[in-house]
Amino acid sequence: MKKVSRKKPVNKGYRIFSIILTILLVLISFFTVFEIYSLNVLTPMLTVMVIVIFILIDAILALLLIFSAKRIVSKILFSILTIIVTVVFALGGFYMYQANSLLDDVTTVEGDxxxxxxxxxxxxxxxxxxxxxxxxxxxxxxxxxxxxxxxxxxxxxxxxxxxxxxxxxxxxxxxxxxxxxxxxxxxxxxxxxxxxxxxxxxxxxxxxxxxxxxxxxxxDRVENEAKSVENITSHAFNILISGSDSRGGLAEVARSDVNMIVTVNPETGVILLTSIPRDYYVTTECDPAYGCQVGALDKLTHTGIHGVETTQATIENLLDIEINYTFRVNFTSVVGLVDALGGIDVNVAPGYAVDSFWTNPSYGVTEGVNHLNGEAALAYSRERYAYSEGDRQRVKNQQEVLMAIVKKAISPSMLVNYTSFMQALSGSFETNMSQNEISELIQNQLQNNPSWTFEQYSLDGTGSTEMCAELGNAAYVMIPDENTVQTAKEKIDTVLSGE
CATH class of the missing domain: 3.40.190.10 (Periplasmic binding protein-like II)
Incomplete structure (x- = not known):
């Protein structure tokens, strides 16, 4: 009797599983590559290399999974490897999506x-x-x-x-x-x-x-157009950081309690932080349509009530400079950002220890290096009554907190807290710098890794009691010291010119 030869049945279940897993890998790879391309922080050459690498990895895993896996051990091994790579790609795509969403949020100022x-x-x-x-x-x-x-x-x-x-x-x-x-x-x-x-x-x-x-x-929210430079990675520019005293979010009208000009020169790697005291007695400059009292003397902080555009125009008039971009943040932003970074370190000079901050008695600082969480950093940057210099010391503390945040944000340790950092940034600030300009700055940082040098300066003045237009009565103000105003202008011009 003739024997009939039989082939081993093909494992159709594994074949279907491997095809589905491969399709999932390809789809997630496409999503991740698309998000990387949209973020636009890599150079064109690096972007092409990333795409090629993704294609090669997908092709190799598909071949191994579908055609090379014959035995049960190899099937399990290649399946696990493909799942791991798929998860890694998915996480990468999610991080890129978060970054893209953040840039879109902070550069799209909408709502009333x-x-x-x-x-x-x-x-x-x-x-x-x-x-x-x-x-x-x-x-x-x-x-x-x-x-x-x-x-x-x-x-x-x-x-x-x-x-x-x-x-x-x-x-x-x-x-x-x-x-x-x-x-x-x-x-x-x-x-x-x-x-x-x-x-x-x-x-x-x-x-x-x-x-x-x-x-x-x-x-209605007034559109605040940027005075963009030609190339943000090679031309120096000024940014106004306006810190709102509102704890209800950026959509609320509020005073501008932090006023800092950040002068950046990408060619020389110099960043100058120029702080202006909140009580500086200045001439208000703005479009009358904003509801402000044009030409009236008042505290600088009150200009924020009529929008960051009013604060910007007033400071431009004070220092005779052009401010290219604005960044607006509020006090709650500091807490979230610092906590998302895992805290920041500030160095307190001898004689400036504070047992308990007036702004938040639960916190204080000692001489030397202090590791601050979000609430402590906020209290440190708001405190003035504990210092004999008052508002003068407060602006120095604000500069130190800002530098500590920037240094921590661009450090490798930020990768550990990436997700929480992205979540903290979302809704924490708004800017009229375009998404492309921010991407170019990030691309320049990744590609060239410039070494930044920070310089600090604060305007000064004399305390007085004067009529404030927004209050309708006299209140404490700081009369500008014209020598410090002139020095600030010269320092800003020096950094802009690259001297």
Missing amino acids: IKNTVSLIVLDSSRYDELEDIDGEKVGVLKSIDAYGTEQTLDDIDTQGVNINTEEFDSIQAEVKALYNGDVEAIVLNETYRDSVTDLEDYSDFNSKTRVLYETVYYT
Whole structure:
């Protein structure tokens, strides 16, 4: 009887699995390569090399997985290897996607500006609801934030509540009337709350009062166009870093409590940090459409109320310079960024140790190197009362915190905290620098690895009490020392020219 030869059955299950795994590897590879290309931080040659490497790896793994794996051991080995490579590629693609999303977020400034105006009563008052204030006398500001006051009064009227208003020329006079019982409540834009607590007689404003009713309205965001340089990797440029005192996000109107000009010369590798005290008494420059008082004297910090464009124009006028780009951050950004980096190190000079910061009593610093978490770094950069130099020392601390963040962010250790760092950056700041310009800077850093040298300078002045336009009354200011103003201009010009 003739024997019939039989071949071993083909493992169709493994063949299907290997094909599906190969397709998944190719798709993820394509996604990762696309994100790398979109990020545009590699040179064209390196981008081509990366694409070739991905193609070779995919081809080799496909051959091994589908055609070379004959025995059970080789099948398991090649399958595990392919899965590992697929996961690595997927993680790489996810990181690139995060970076692309971040650049898109920070360079696309959309949405309206949030304005919050409160109806404020004494904490000890008998009023619990808006209806309780019906028929009572309420203080309002005559010319300061007239639009916000109008929006609030209209809102209260639509609620069926009638009030009698009394106008005041200054915030101080309005608050004084509330404290003295001359009015039962006051209408105040939340932007001015810290301006009230800065006044010695009303430092207890937050604890002595409460918000009875809130009106929230939105205004159009003014487009802030950059004054771009021709080539950001070879031409020097100025950046304004404006630190908002808002803890509610960048979409809220707020003062500019940190004002720093960063002058960058990519050719010489020099970065100059020039800080301007928040209380600097300056002439306000802006488009009247922003609602500011053009030509009026006021604290620099108050220019932020009318947008970073107003702060930029005012500083340009003060220093007679051109600011090419703006970066706007808020206080919560510092906390998230520093924590995402795993903390930063600052070096405290002898005689500048602080047992407990006034801004946050839970933290302080000792002489020498201090490792700070986010909250500690924020307290360190905001503190002024603990130092005899006051605001002068605060701007130095702010410069040190910024340098520590930059150094940690470009260090190899950042790779360990990459995901948390990307998440912290998202929504933490906004800039009018384009995505292409940021990509070019990153590409230059990766390709040439320039060694940056940091220089610091701070403008100085003399303390005084002068009329502030945004407050409608006199307050502490710093009268500019014209010698330091001139020196700052010369230093900026020197870095820009590469001398």
